[in-house]
Amino acid sequence: MANAVLYDYFRSSASYRVRIALNLKGVEYEQRSINLASGAQKDSAFRRLNPQGLVPMLEIDGHRLTQSLAIIVYLDQKFPEPPLMPADLADSAHVRALAMAVACDIHPLNNLRVLKYLRGPLGISEEAKDEWYRHWVTEGLAALEEMARPHAGAFLFGDAPTIADICLVPQLYNARRFSVPLTDYPTLRRADETASAHAAFAAAHPDRQEQ
Amino acid sequence: MANAVLYDYFRSSASYRVRIALNLKGVEYEQRSINLASGAQKDSAFRRLNPQGLVPMLEIDGHRLTQSLAIIVYLDQKFPEPPLMPADLADSAHVRALAMAVACDIHPLNNLRVLKYLRGPLGISEEAKDEWYRHWVTEGLAALEEMARPHAGAFLFGDAPTIADICLVPQLYNARRFSVPLTDYPTLRRADETASAHAAFAAAHPDRQEQ
Structure with missing residues:
Protein backbone atom coordinates (compact mmCIF):
# COMPACT_ATOMS: atom_id res chain seq x y z
CA MET A 1 0.00 0.00 0.00
CA ALA A 2 1.26 3.45 -0.85
CA ASN A 3 2.14 5.79 2.01
CA ALA A 4 1.07 8.93 0.22
CA VAL A 5 -1.13 10.28 -2.56
CA LEU A 6 0.31 12.93 -4.86
CA TYR A 7 -2.02 15.14 -6.89
CA ASP A 8 0.17 16.27 -9.74
CA TYR A 9 0.48 16.95 -13.47
CA PHE A 10 3.21 15.48 -15.59
CA ARG A 11 4.53 18.81 -16.88
CA SER A 12 4.07 20.89 -13.72
CA SER A 13 7.55 21.90 -12.53
CA ALA A 14 6.43 22.08 -8.91
CA SER A 15 4.94 18.56 -9.13
CA TYR A 16 8.14 17.30 -10.76
CA ARG A 17 10.11 18.65 -7.75
CA VAL A 18 7.94 16.75 -5.28
CA ARG A 19 8.18 13.51 -7.31
CA ILE A 20 11.98 13.77 -7.17
CA ALA A 21 11.94 14.34 -3.39
CA LEU A 22 9.55 11.42 -2.78
CA ASN A 23 11.80 9.18 -4.89
CA LEU A 24 14.97 10.33 -3.13
CA LYS A 25 13.36 9.56 0.23
CA GLY A 26 12.03 6.22 -0.97
CA VAL A 27 8.43 7.11 -0.08
CA GLU A 28 5.92 5.10 -2.12
CA TYR A 29 3.08 7.15 -3.50
CA GLU A 30 0.02 6.90 -5.68
CA GLN A 31 -0.47 9.59 -8.29
CA ARG A 32 -3.69 11.37 -9.22
CA SER A 33 -3.18 13.45 -12.32
CA ILE A 34 -4.91 16.87 -12.41
CA ASN A 35 -4.93 18.07 -16.00
CA LEU A 36 -3.75 21.70 -15.82
CA ALA A 37 -4.04 22.15 -19.58
CA SER A 38 -7.79 21.48 -19.44
CA GLY A 39 -8.25 23.44 -16.18
CA ALA A 40 -9.08 20.48 -13.91
CA GLN A 41 -7.35 22.26 -11.01
CA LYS A 42 -10.26 24.73 -10.99
CA ASP A 43 -12.95 22.03 -10.62
CA SER A 44 -14.87 22.32 -7.39
CA ALA A 45 -14.00 18.71 -6.45
CA PHE A 46 -10.29 19.54 -6.42
CA ARG A 47 -10.76 22.98 -4.88
CA ARG A 48 -12.56 21.41 -1.94
CA LEU A 49 -9.34 19.48 -1.31
CA ASN A 50 -7.03 22.39 -2.11
CA PRO A 51 -8.51 25.91 -2.07
CA GLN A 52 -5.50 27.30 -3.93
CA GLY A 53 -6.44 25.11 -6.89
CA LEU A 54 -2.78 24.39 -7.58
CA VAL A 55 -0.76 21.21 -7.87
CA PRO A 56 1.14 19.57 -6.31
CA MET A 57 -0.77 18.52 -3.22
CA LEU A 58 0.44 15.61 -1.10
CA GLU A 59 -1.77 13.56 1.20
CA ILE A 60 0.50 12.01 3.81
CA ASP A 61 0.20 11.04 7.48
CA GLY A 62 -3.40 12.26 7.50
CA HIS A 63 -2.44 15.75 6.27
CA ARG A 64 -2.97 17.57 2.99
CA LEU A 65 0.22 19.47 2.22
CA THR A 66 0.58 22.10 -0.48
CA GLN A 67 3.37 24.26 -1.94
CA SER A 68 6.21 22.17 -3.33
CA LEU A 69 9.00 23.55 -1.15
CA ALA A 70 6.94 23.24 2.03
CA ILE A 71 6.16 19.63 1.09
CA ILE A 72 9.83 18.90 0.42
CA VAL A 73 10.95 20.39 3.75
CA TYR A 74 8.29 18.25 5.49
CA LEU A 75 9.61 15.12 3.76
CA ASP A 76 13.17 16.07 4.67
CA GLN A 77 12.26 16.48 8.34
CA LYS A 78 10.08 13.35 8.51
CA PHE A 79 12.49 11.10 6.59
CA PRO A 80 15.95 12.46 7.40
CA GLU A 81 17.93 10.16 5.07
CA PRO A 82 19.32 11.12 2.66
CA PRO A 83 19.32 14.78 3.76
CA LEU A 84 18.21 17.28 1.12
CA MET A 85 19.99 20.18 2.80
CA PRO A 86 23.47 20.49 4.33
CA ALA A 87 23.74 20.39 8.12
CA ASP A 88 25.67 23.68 8.42
CA MET B 1 28.01 47.65 17.12
CA ALA B 2 25.48 46.06 14.82
CA ASN B 3 25.56 42.31 14.33
CA ALA B 4 24.44 42.39 10.74
CA VAL B 5 24.22 44.57 7.63
CA LEU B 6 21.01 44.51 5.62
CA TYR B 7 21.03 45.70 1.99
CA ASP B 8 17.44 46.63 1.39
CA TYR B 9 14.97 49.08 -0.13
CA PHE B 10 12.17 50.66 1.83
CA ARG B 11 9.39 49.48 -0.46
CA SER B 12 10.78 46.06 -1.37
CA SER B 13 8.38 43.47 0.07
CA ALA B 14 11.13 40.89 0.45
CA SER B 15 13.30 43.41 2.35
CA TYR B 16 10.34 44.33 4.55
CA ARG B 17 9.98 40.62 5.48
CA VAL B 18 13.61 40.39 6.57
CA ARG B 19 13.37 43.60 8.61
CA ILE B 20 10.40 42.13 10.49
CA ALA B 21 12.28 38.88 11.19
CA LEU B 22 15.40 40.72 12.40
CA ASN B 23 13.23 42.83 14.70
CA LEU B 24 11.33 39.81 16.05
CA LYS B 25 14.64 38.10 16.83
CA GLY B 26 16.10 41.24 18.36
CA VAL B 27 19.11 41.24 16.01
CA GLU B 28 20.63 44.70 15.62
CA TYR B 29 21.44 45.62 12.05
CA GLU B 30 22.75 48.44 9.93
CA GLN B 31 20.85 49.23 6.76
CA ARG B 32 22.31 50.07 3.34
CA SER B 33 19.58 51.23 1.01
CA ILE B 34 19.79 50.04 -2.61
CA ASN B 35 17.48 52.22 -4.70
CA LEU B 36 15.49 49.78 -6.85
CA ALA B 37 13.55 52.58 -8.53
CA SER B 38 16.76 54.03 -9.98
CA GLY B 39 18.23 50.59 -10.76
CA ALA B 40 21.05 50.64 -8.17
CA GLN B 41 20.69 46.87 -7.72
CA LYS B 42 22.17 46.45 -11.21
CA ASP B 43 25.32 48.46 -10.44
CA SER B 44 28.49 46.42 -10.71
CA ALA B 45 29.48 47.31 -7.13
CA PHE B 46 26.33 45.65 -5.76
CA ARG B 47 26.41 42.76 -8.23
CA ARG B 48 29.89 41.88 -7.05
CA LEU B 49 28.35 41.38 -3.62
CA ASN B 50 25.19 39.70 -4.90
CA PRO B 51 25.23 38.29 -8.46
CA GLN B 52 21.44 38.04 -8.50
CA GLY B 53 21.27 41.82 -8.22
CA LEU B 54 18.29 41.58 -5.89
CA VAL B 55 17.57 42.84 -2.41
CA PRO B 56 17.45 41.87 0.40
CA MET B 57 20.94 40.62 1.15
CA LEU B 58 22.06 40.12 4.74
CA GLU B 59 25.68 40.09 5.87
CA ILE B 60 25.81 38.14 9.12
CA ASP B 61 28.31 35.85 10.87
CA GLY B 62 30.75 36.34 7.97
CA HIS B 63 28.21 35.17 5.36
CA ARG B 64 26.28 36.96 2.64
CA LEU B 65 22.79 35.53 2.61
CA THR B 66 20.20 36.15 -0.09
CA GLN B 67 16.56 35.26 -0.75
CA SER B 68 14.27 36.55 1.99
CA LEU B 69 12.81 33.20 3.08
CA ALA B 70 16.24 31.52 3.19
CA ILE B 71 17.49 34.43 5.33
CA ILE B 72 14.51 34.16 7.66
CA VAL B 73 14.95 30.39 8.12
CA TYR B 74 18.64 31.02 8.91
CA LEU B 75 17.68 33.60 11.54
CA ASP B 76 15.10 31.23 13.00
CA GLN B 77 17.64 28.43 13.32
CA LYS B 78 20.41 30.65 14.63
CA PHE B 79 18.25 32.56 17.11
CA PRO B 80 15.54 30.10 18.15
CA GLU B 81 13.49 32.52 20.31
CA PRO B 82 10.81 33.45 19.57
CA PRO B 83 10.23 30.65 17.01
CA LEU B 84 8.86 31.76 13.64
CA MET B 85 7.45 28.33 12.83
CA PRO B 86 5.45 25.86 14.92
CA ALA B 87 7.31 22.83 16.32
CA ASP B 88 4.92 20.24 14.87
Whole structure:
Protein backbone atom coordinates (compact mmCIF):
# COMPACT_ATOMS: atom_id res chain seq x y z
CA MET A 1 0.00 0.00 0.00
CA ALA A 2 1.26 3.45 -0.85
CA ASN A 3 2.14 5.79 2.01
CA ALA A 4 1.07 8.93 0.22
CA VAL A 5 -1.13 10.28 -2.56
CA LEU A 6 0.31 12.93 -4.86
CA TYR A 7 -2.02 15.14 -6.89
CA ASP A 8 0.17 16.27 -9.74
CA TYR A 9 0.48 16.95 -13.47
CA PHE A 10 3.21 15.48 -15.59
CA ARG A 11 4.53 18.81 -16.88
CA SER A 12 4.07 20.89 -13.72
CA SER A 13 7.55 21.90 -12.53
CA ALA A 14 6.43 22.08 -8.91
CA SER A 15 4.94 18.56 -9.13
CA TYR A 16 8.14 17.30 -10.76
CA ARG A 17 10.11 18.65 -7.75
CA VAL A 18 7.94 16.75 -5.28
CA ARG A 19 8.18 13.51 -7.31
CA ILE A 20 11.98 13.77 -7.17
CA ALA A 21 11.94 14.34 -3.39
CA LEU A 22 9.55 11.42 -2.78
CA ASN A 23 11.80 9.18 -4.89
CA LEU A 24 14.97 10.33 -3.13
CA LYS A 25 13.36 9.56 0.23
CA GLY A 26 12.03 6.22 -0.97
CA VAL A 27 8.43 7.11 -0.08
CA GLU A 28 5.92 5.10 -2.12
CA TYR A 29 3.08 7.15 -3.50
CA GLU A 30 0.02 6.90 -5.68
CA GLN A 31 -0.47 9.59 -8.29
CA ARG A 32 -3.69 11.37 -9.22
CA SER A 33 -3.18 13.45 -12.32
CA ILE A 34 -4.91 16.87 -12.41
CA ASN A 35 -4.93 18.07 -16.00
CA LEU A 36 -3.75 21.70 -15.82
CA ALA A 37 -4.04 22.15 -19.58
CA SER A 38 -7.79 21.48 -19.44
CA GLY A 39 -8.25 23.44 -16.18
CA ALA A 40 -9.08 20.48 -13.91
CA GLN A 41 -7.35 22.26 -11.01
CA LYS A 42 -10.26 24.73 -10.99
CA ASP A 43 -12.95 22.03 -10.62
CA SER A 44 -14.87 22.32 -7.39
CA ALA A 45 -14.00 18.71 -6.45
CA PHE A 46 -10.29 19.54 -6.42
CA ARG A 47 -10.76 22.98 -4.88
CA ARG A 48 -12.56 21.41 -1.94
CA LEU A 49 -9.34 19.48 -1.31
CA ASN A 50 -7.03 22.39 -2.11
CA PRO A 51 -8.51 25.91 -2.07
CA GLN A 52 -5.50 27.30 -3.93
CA GLY A 53 -6.44 25.11 -6.89
CA LEU A 54 -2.78 24.39 -7.58
CA VAL A 55 -0.76 21.21 -7.87
CA PRO A 56 1.14 19.57 -6.31
CA MET A 57 -0.77 18.52 -3.22
CA LEU A 58 0.44 15.61 -1.10
CA GLU A 59 -1.77 13.56 1.20
CA ILE A 60 0.50 12.01 3.81
CA ASP A 61 0.20 11.04 7.48
CA GLY A 62 -3.40 12.26 7.50
CA HIS A 63 -2.44 15.75 6.27
CA ARG A 64 -2.97 17.57 2.99
CA LEU A 65 0.22 19.47 2.22
CA THR A 66 0.58 22.10 -0.48
CA GLN A 67 3.37 24.26 -1.94
CA SER A 68 6.21 22.17 -3.33
CA LEU A 69 9.00 23.55 -1.15
CA ALA A 70 6.94 23.24 2.03
CA ILE A 71 6.16 19.63 1.09
CA ILE A 72 9.83 18.90 0.42
CA VAL A 73 10.95 20.39 3.75
CA TYR A 74 8.29 18.25 5.49
CA LEU A 75 9.61 15.12 3.76
CA ASP A 76 13.17 16.07 4.67
CA GLN A 77 12.26 16.48 8.34
CA LYS A 78 10.08 13.35 8.51
CA PHE A 79 12.49 11.10 6.59
CA PRO A 80 15.95 12.46 7.40
CA GLU A 81 17.93 10.16 5.07
CA PRO A 82 19.32 11.12 2.66
CA PRO A 83 19.32 14.78 3.76
CA LEU A 84 18.21 17.28 1.12
CA MET A 85 19.99 20.18 2.80
CA PRO A 86 23.47 20.49 4.33
CA ALA A 87 23.74 20.39 8.12
CA ASP A 88 25.67 23.68 8.42
CA LEU A 89 23.24 26.60 8.81
CA ALA A 90 24.96 28.94 6.34
CA ASP A 91 25.40 26.17 3.76
CA SER A 92 21.76 25.29 4.23
CA ALA A 93 20.77 28.95 3.72
CA HIS A 94 22.85 28.96 0.52
CA VAL A 95 21.14 25.83 -0.80
CA ARG A 96 17.69 27.20 0.08
CA ALA A 97 18.59 30.46 -1.68
CA LEU A 98 19.49 28.53 -4.85
CA ALA A 99 16.18 26.67 -4.65
CA MET A 100 14.26 29.92 -4.14
CA ALA A 101 16.10 31.68 -6.96
CA VAL A 102 14.29 29.14 -9.14
CA ALA A 103 11.04 28.80 -7.21
CA CYS A 104 10.45 32.51 -6.47
CA ASP A 105 12.33 34.37 -9.22
CA ILE A 106 12.07 32.23 -12.37
CA HIS A 107 9.29 29.68 -12.25
CA PRO A 108 6.35 31.87 -11.07
CA LEU A 109 6.74 34.11 -14.12
CA ASN A 110 6.64 31.23 -16.56
CA ASN A 111 4.02 28.81 -15.42
CA LEU A 112 0.99 27.95 -17.47
CA ARG A 113 -1.53 30.25 -15.75
CA VAL A 114 0.73 33.26 -16.33
CA LEU A 115 1.45 32.43 -19.97
CA LYS A 116 -2.30 32.02 -20.50
CA TYR A 117 -2.98 35.45 -18.97
CA LEU A 118 -0.39 37.06 -21.27
CA ARG A 119 -2.00 35.52 -24.36
CA GLY A 120 -5.60 35.99 -23.19
CA PRO A 121 -6.45 39.12 -21.16
CA LEU A 122 -3.28 41.00 -22.17
CA GLY A 123 -3.52 39.94 -25.83
CA ILE A 124 0.25 39.45 -26.19
CA SER A 125 1.45 37.71 -29.36
CA GLU A 126 2.81 34.16 -29.22
CA GLU A 127 6.22 35.59 -30.13
CA ALA A 128 6.20 38.21 -27.36
CA LYS A 129 5.05 35.56 -24.88
CA ASP A 130 8.00 33.33 -25.82
CA GLU A 131 10.33 36.31 -25.50
CA TRP A 132 8.90 36.99 -22.02
CA TYR A 133 9.57 33.36 -21.13
CA ARG A 134 13.15 33.47 -22.37
CA HIS A 135 13.84 36.86 -20.74
CA TRP A 136 13.07 35.67 -17.21
CA VAL A 137 14.65 32.25 -17.64
CA THR A 138 17.85 33.72 -19.08
CA GLU A 139 18.13 36.42 -16.42
CA GLY A 140 17.36 33.91 -13.69
CA LEU A 141 19.70 31.15 -14.86
CA ALA A 142 22.58 33.61 -15.36
CA ALA A 143 22.21 34.72 -11.73
CA LEU A 144 21.85 31.12 -10.54
CA GLU A 145 25.04 30.11 -12.37
CA GLU A 146 26.97 32.86 -10.54
CA MET A 147 25.41 32.01 -7.20
CA ALA A 148 26.04 28.27 -7.54
CA ARG A 149 29.59 28.27 -8.91
CA PRO A 150 31.58 28.78 -5.67
CA HIS A 151 30.14 25.72 -3.91
CA ALA A 152 29.13 23.45 -6.79
CA GLY A 153 30.50 19.97 -7.32
CA ALA A 154 28.91 17.22 -9.35
CA PHE A 155 25.62 18.64 -8.03
CA LEU A 156 24.70 22.30 -7.42
CA PHE A 157 26.11 22.08 -3.89
CA GLY A 158 28.90 19.55 -3.49
CA ASP A 159 28.51 15.98 -4.61
CA ALA A 160 25.10 14.95 -3.32
CA PRO A 161 21.64 16.06 -4.46
CA THR A 162 19.92 18.83 -2.51
CA ILE A 163 16.71 20.83 -2.74
CA ALA A 164 18.61 23.10 -5.15
CA ASP A 165 19.01 20.30 -7.73
CA ILE A 166 15.38 19.33 -7.14
CA CYS A 167 14.40 22.82 -8.32
CA LEU A 168 17.03 23.07 -11.07
CA VAL A 169 16.20 19.93 -13.06
CA PRO A 170 12.51 20.75 -13.73
CA GLN A 171 13.46 24.35 -14.60
CA LEU A 172 16.01 23.21 -17.19
CA TYR A 173 13.53 20.68 -18.59
CA ASN A 174 11.18 23.62 -19.05
CA ALA A 175 13.87 25.87 -20.53
CA ARG A 176 14.68 23.25 -23.17
CA ARG A 177 11.00 23.00 -24.14
CA PHE A 178 11.17 26.72 -24.94
CA SER A 179 14.55 26.35 -26.73
CA VAL A 180 16.44 28.56 -24.28
CA PRO A 181 20.20 28.16 -24.98
CA LEU A 182 22.01 26.75 -21.95
CA THR A 183 25.61 27.03 -23.15
CA ASP A 184 26.43 29.90 -20.77
CA TYR A 185 25.60 27.85 -17.67
CA PRO A 186 28.23 25.10 -17.36
CA THR A 187 27.73 24.71 -13.61
CA LEU A 188 23.99 24.27 -14.02
CA ARG A 189 24.41 21.85 -16.93
CA ARG A 190 26.87 19.71 -14.98
CA ALA A 191 24.52 19.43 -12.00
CA ASP A 192 21.59 18.74 -14.31
CA GLU A 193 23.53 15.99 -16.06
CA THR A 194 24.59 14.35 -12.80
CA ALA A 195 21.09 14.57 -11.37
CA SER A 196 19.38 13.32 -14.50
CA ALA A 197 21.46 10.14 -14.34
CA HIS A 198 20.22 9.53 -10.77
CA ALA A 199 17.36 7.01 -10.59
CA ALA A 200 15.23 9.24 -8.30
CA PHE A 201 15.38 12.12 -10.76
CA ALA A 202 14.98 9.94 -13.85
CA ALA A 203 11.82 8.26 -12.52
CA ALA A 204 10.26 11.68 -11.86
CA HIS A 205 10.73 12.93 -15.44
CA PRO A 206 7.53 14.13 -17.17
CA ASP A 207 8.01 11.60 -19.99
CA ARG A 208 7.71 8.79 -17.47
CA GLN A 209 4.38 9.99 -15.98
CA GLU A 210 0.80 9.39 -17.02
CA GLN A 211 -0.14 12.21 -19.38
CA MET B 1 28.01 47.65 17.12
CA ALA B 2 25.48 46.06 14.82
CA ASN B 3 25.56 42.31 14.33
CA ALA B 4 24.44 42.39 10.74
CA VAL B 5 24.22 44.57 7.63
CA LEU B 6 21.01 44.51 5.62
CA TYR B 7 21.03 45.70 1.99
CA ASP B 8 17.44 46.63 1.39
CA TYR B 9 14.97 49.08 -0.13
CA PHE B 10 12.17 50.66 1.83
CA ARG B 11 9.39 49.48 -0.46
CA SER B 12 10.78 46.06 -1.37
CA SER B 13 8.38 43.47 0.07
CA ALA B 14 11.13 40.89 0.45
CA SER B 15 13.30 43.41 2.35
CA TYR B 16 10.34 44.33 4.55
CA ARG B 17 9.98 40.62 5.48
CA VAL B 18 13.61 40.39 6.57
CA ARG B 19 13.37 43.60 8.61
CA ILE B 20 10.40 42.13 10.49
CA ALA B 21 12.28 38.88 11.19
CA LEU B 22 15.40 40.72 12.40
CA ASN B 23 13.23 42.83 14.70
CA LEU B 24 11.33 39.81 16.05
CA LYS B 25 14.64 38.10 16.83
CA GLY B 26 16.10 41.24 18.36
CA VAL B 27 19.11 41.24 16.01
CA GLU B 28 20.63 44.70 15.62
CA TYR B 29 21.44 45.62 12.05
CA GLU B 30 22.75 48.44 9.93
CA GLN B 31 20.85 49.23 6.76
CA ARG B 32 22.31 50.07 3.34
CA SER B 33 19.58 51.23 1.01
CA ILE B 34 19.79 50.04 -2.61
CA ASN B 35 17.48 52.22 -4.70
CA LEU B 36 15.49 49.78 -6.85
CA ALA B 37 13.55 52.58 -8.53
CA SER B 38 16.76 54.03 -9.98
CA GLY B 39 18.23 50.59 -10.76
CA ALA B 40 21.05 50.64 -8.17
CA GLN B 41 20.69 46.87 -7.72
CA LYS B 42 22.17 46.45 -11.21
CA ASP B 43 25.32 48.46 -10.44
CA SER B 44 28.49 46.42 -10.71
CA ALA B 45 29.48 47.31 -7.13
CA PHE B 46 26.33 45.65 -5.76
CA ARG B 47 26.41 42.76 -8.23
CA ARG B 48 29.89 41.88 -7.05
CA LEU B 49 28.35 41.38 -3.62
CA ASN B 50 25.19 39.70 -4.90
CA PRO B 51 25.23 38.29 -8.46
CA GLN B 52 21.44 38.04 -8.50
CA GLY B 53 21.27 41.82 -8.22
CA LEU B 54 18.29 41.58 -5.89
CA VAL B 55 17.57 42.84 -2.41
CA PRO B 56 17.45 41.87 0.40
CA MET B 57 20.94 40.62 1.15
CA LEU B 58 22.06 40.12 4.74
CA GLU B 59 25.68 40.09 5.87
CA ILE B 60 25.81 38.14 9.12
CA ASP B 61 28.31 35.85 10.87
CA GLY B 62 30.75 36.34 7.97
CA HIS B 63 28.21 35.17 5.36
CA ARG B 64 26.28 36.96 2.64
CA LEU B 65 22.79 35.53 2.61
CA THR B 66 20.20 36.15 -0.09
CA GLN B 67 16.56 35.26 -0.75
CA SER B 68 14.27 36.55 1.99
CA LEU B 69 12.81 33.20 3.08
CA ALA B 70 16.24 31.52 3.19
CA ILE B 71 17.49 34.43 5.33
CA ILE B 72 14.51 34.16 7.66
CA VAL B 73 14.95 30.39 8.12
CA TYR B 74 18.64 31.02 8.91
CA LEU B 75 17.68 33.60 11.54
CA ASP B 76 15.10 31.23 13.00
CA GLN B 77 17.64 28.43 13.32
CA LYS B 78 20.41 30.65 14.63
CA PHE B 79 18.25 32.56 17.11
CA PRO B 80 15.54 30.10 18.15
CA GLU B 81 13.49 32.52 20.31
CA PRO B 82 10.81 33.45 19.57
CA PRO B 83 10.23 30.65 17.01
CA LEU B 84 8.86 31.76 13.64
CA MET B 85 7.45 28.33 12.83
CA PRO B 86 5.45 25.86 14.92
CA ALA B 87 7.31 22.83 16.32
CA ASP B 88 4.92 20.24 14.87
CA LEU B 89 6.06 19.18 11.38
CA ALA B 90 2.66 19.32 9.71
CA ASP B 91 1.82 22.67 11.34
CA SER B 92 5.19 23.94 10.20
CA ALA B 93 4.51 22.74 6.64
CA HIS B 94 1.17 24.57 6.76
CA VAL B 95 2.80 27.81 7.90
CA ARG B 96 5.52 27.51 5.25
CA ALA B 97 2.84 26.87 2.63
CA LEU B 98 1.05 30.09 3.65
CA ALA B 99 4.34 31.99 3.38
CA MET B 100 5.06 30.50 -0.02
CA ALA B 101 1.56 31.17 -1.29
CA VAL B 102 2.61 34.83 -0.95
CA ALA B 103 6.31 34.54 -1.83
CA CYS B 104 5.97 32.18 -4.82
CA ASP B 105 2.43 32.75 -6.13
CA ILE B 106 1.62 36.44 -5.57
CA HIS B 107 4.67 38.59 -5.03
CA PRO B 108 6.88 37.44 -7.96
CA LEU B 109 4.23 38.53 -10.46
CA ASN B 110 3.93 41.98 -9.00
CA ASN B 111 7.35 43.21 -8.15
CA LEU B 112 8.91 46.25 -9.74
CA ARG B 113 11.05 44.50 -12.37
CA VAL B 114 8.00 42.63 -13.69
CA LEU B 115 5.76 45.71 -13.77
CA LYS B 116 8.53 47.56 -15.64
CA TYR B 117 8.78 44.76 -18.23
CA LEU B 118 5.02 44.88 -18.81
CA ARG B 119 5.09 48.63 -19.41
CA GLY B 120 8.38 48.64 -21.38
CA PRO B 121 9.12 45.64 -23.66
CA LEU B 122 5.51 44.43 -23.73
CA GLY B 123 4.07 47.92 -24.17
CA ILE B 124 1.09 47.26 -21.87
CA SER B 125 -0.99 50.28 -20.83
CA GLU B 126 -0.84 51.60 -17.28
CA GLU B 127 -4.44 50.46 -16.84
CA ALA B 128 -3.76 46.90 -18.07
CA LYS B 129 -0.69 46.74 -15.82
CA ASP B 130 -2.78 47.71 -12.79
CA GLU B 131 -5.38 45.14 -13.79
CA TRP B 132 -2.60 42.49 -14.00
CA TYR B 133 -1.50 43.50 -10.51
CA ARG B 134 -4.99 43.27 -9.06
CA HIS B 135 -5.73 39.99 -10.85
CA TRP B 136 -2.85 38.08 -9.23
CA VAL B 137 -3.23 39.71 -5.83
CA THR B 138 -6.97 39.04 -5.73
CA GLU B 139 -6.63 35.43 -6.88
CA GLY B 140 -3.75 34.87 -4.46
CA LEU B 141 -5.33 36.49 -1.41
CA ALA B 142 -8.63 34.66 -1.95
CA ALA B 143 -6.75 31.34 -1.89
CA LEU B 144 -4.67 32.43 1.11
CA GLU B 145 -7.82 33.37 3.04
CA GLU B 146 -9.23 29.85 2.49
CA MET B 147 -5.96 28.19 3.37
CA ALA B 148 -5.42 30.22 6.52
CA ARG B 149 -8.93 30.15 8.00
CA PRO B 150 -8.90 26.69 9.68
CA HIS B 151 -5.84 27.39 11.85
CA ALA B 152 -5.88 31.17 12.19
CA GLY B 153 -6.10 32.99 15.49
CA ALA B 154 -5.08 36.56 16.18
CA PHE B 155 -2.27 35.84 13.70
CA LEU B 156 -2.39 33.72 10.52
CA PHE B 157 -1.53 30.63 12.54
CA GLY B 158 -2.67 30.73 16.14
CA ASP B 159 -1.84 33.62 18.42
CA ALA B 160 1.85 34.26 17.79
CA PRO B 161 3.58 35.68 14.71
CA THR B 162 5.08 33.23 12.22
CA ILE B 163 6.82 33.41 8.86
CA ALA B 164 3.32 33.49 7.34
CA ASP B 165 2.52 36.86 8.96
CA ILE B 166 5.98 38.08 7.96
CA CYS B 167 4.99 37.49 4.32
CA LEU B 168 1.38 38.67 4.69
CA VAL B 169 1.96 42.15 6.09
CA PRO B 170 4.23 43.43 3.26
CA GLN B 171 1.87 41.90 0.68
CA LEU B 172 -1.15 43.72 2.14
CA TYR B 173 0.84 46.95 2.34
CA ASN B 174 1.49 46.52 -1.37
CA ALA B 175 -2.11 45.61 -2.14
CA ARG B 176 -3.33 48.81 -0.46
CA ARG B 177 -0.91 50.89 -2.54
CA PHE B 178 -2.67 49.49 -5.63
CA SER B 179 -6.13 50.00 -4.08
CA VAL B 180 -7.00 46.30 -4.04
CA PRO B 181 -10.19 45.86 -1.95
CA LEU B 182 -9.53 43.64 1.08
CA THR B 183 -13.08 43.27 2.41
CA ASP B 184 -13.35 39.61 1.36
CA TYR B 185 -10.38 38.52 3.47
CA PRO B 186 -11.38 38.90 7.14
CA THR B 187 -8.86 36.32 8.35
CA LEU B 188 -6.01 38.08 6.56
CA ARG B 189 -7.13 41.51 7.78
CA ARG B 190 -7.33 40.33 11.39
CA ALA B 191 -3.79 38.88 11.26
CA ASP B 192 -2.52 42.01 9.53
CA GLU B 193 -4.10 44.21 12.18
CA THR B 194 -2.66 42.17 15.05
CA ALA B 195 0.78 42.06 13.44
CA SER B 196 0.83 45.75 12.54
CA ALA B 197 0.32 46.63 16.21
CA HIS B 198 3.39 44.54 17.14
CA ALA B 199 6.53 46.66 17.62
CA ALA B 200 8.71 44.36 15.46
CA PHE B 201 6.35 44.73 12.51
CA ALA B 202 5.71 48.43 13.05
CA ALA B 203 9.43 49.31 13.08
CA ALA B 204 9.91 47.48 9.75
CA HIS B 205 7.21 49.47 7.93
CA PRO B 206 8.39 51.23 4.73
CA ASP B 207 7.32 54.62 6.10
CA ARG B 208 9.82 54.21 8.92
CA GLN B 209 12.83 53.49 6.66
CA GLU B 210 15.25 55.79 4.88
CA GLN B 211 13.79 56.45 1.41
